[in-house]
Amino acid sequence: MKVEHIGIAVKNLANSNELFSKLFGRDNYKVESVESEGVSTSFFMCGETKVELLEATNPDSAIAKFIEKRGEGIHHIAFEVDDIYAEMQRLKNEGFQILNETPKKGADNKLICFLHPKGTNGVLVELCQTIV
Numbered sequence: 374m375k376v377e378h379i380g381i382a383v384k385n386l387a388n389s390n391e392l393f394s395k396l397f398g399r400d401n402y403k404v405e406s407v408e409s410e411g412v413s414t415s416f417f418m419c420g421e422t423k424v425e426l427l428e429a430t431n432p433d434s435a436i437a438k439f440i441e442k443r444g445e446g447i448h449h450i451a452f453e454v455d456d457i458y459a460e461m462q463r464l465k466n467e468g469f470q471i472l473n474e475t476p477k478k479g480a481d482n483k484l485i486c487f488l489h490p491k492g493t494n495g496v497l498v499e500l501c502q503t504i505v
């Protein structure tokens with residue numbers, strides 16, 4: 374439906390919060406930890422889209438591995454869908470590699486799933502659906 378958010382991997386959430394607050398001229402609207410993903414997140418509104426800053430909370434976190442290999446930067450692009458189960462099935466039928474068989478609970482009240490970046494031109498794609 375739209376780009377819901379852009380995820381940016383950062384080393385230090387407090388420092389990056391300050392930086393992005395200056396950049397946007399407004400504060401974040403939410404800080405949330407997602408233990409299952411090993412991340413602490415901070416969200417900024419940017420028009421209709423959000424920017425999600427992600428800091429690793431443990432060394433096994435996907436964010437810790439990403440920063441170790443590639444440094445800070447854009448980690449994923451999240452597209453909002455209205456039926457995540459149907460979209461996952463459609464993309465599976467199209468041959469995309471879905472990284473989780475069933476949607477998981479993500480930050481900011483969303484059901485989420487990821488597609489492997491090897492099958493999407495090197496971009497980690499997230500699908501997300503708002504939980505109502």
Ligand code: CMX
Nearest residue numbers: 407410435438439442448449472479480487490495496497
């Ligand atoms: N974007 C693009 N490429 C990425 C990537 C990313 N975010 N993360 C890893 N890669 C690349 C690696 O650099 C590697 O490339 P090379 O083979 O050329 O070196 C390749 O993908 C495979 O990497 P890997 O080391 O074999 O696999 P990882 O253990 O790093 O896992 C991935 C990669 C994408 C499968 C894993 O990070 C994952 O399952 N991600 C989904 C969950 C997630 O990212 N959670 C954190 C965010 C949670 C949230 O938003 O709340």
